[in-house]
């Protein structure tokens with residue numbers, strides 16, 4: 313199974329948030345197999361079986377992994393075949409992207425709408441004009457005079473990232489329609 317969204321760092325990041333670093337190892341085994349059992353995953357990742365199972369349930373709770381259950385005719389026990397759902401993974405990654413986009417847009421708006429002032433010694437993050445005024449343009453930490461911040465480069469950078477993410481999300485939503 314090869315799917316572009318699995319190769320992204322964002323996918324790994326999302327999985328890591330859900331199930332930790334070991335969760336990423338488990339997810340990578342799932343990505344590279346059509347279906348696999350918890351025991352196979354344990355062997356391939358060198359993780360304990362109970363750890364693998366805990367991770368699988370976490371992935372399942374987050375709708376990232378699903379399983380098929382089959383009764384072993386010899387032992388009468390159930391076997392679980394696990395797989396990862398590419399559409400769910402993509403949806404999860406896109407949700408994360410929208411969150412990041414939202415934060416960047418807020419930040420961009422803040423930077424664009426405010427004249428910012430900061431301490432030349434970098435004691436704290438830049439403050440808007442009104443706040444600088446209440447501080448009498450003095451740093452509360454070192455008492456240096458606050459300086460006007462030319463944030464045009466930051467704005468340029470943020471704008472670029474916002475545009476990239478928007479284009480990215482547009483592309484993957486049209487991909488979903490095409491599927």
Ligand SMILES: [Zn+2]
Nearest residue numbers: 431435451454
């Ligand atoms: Zn200072």
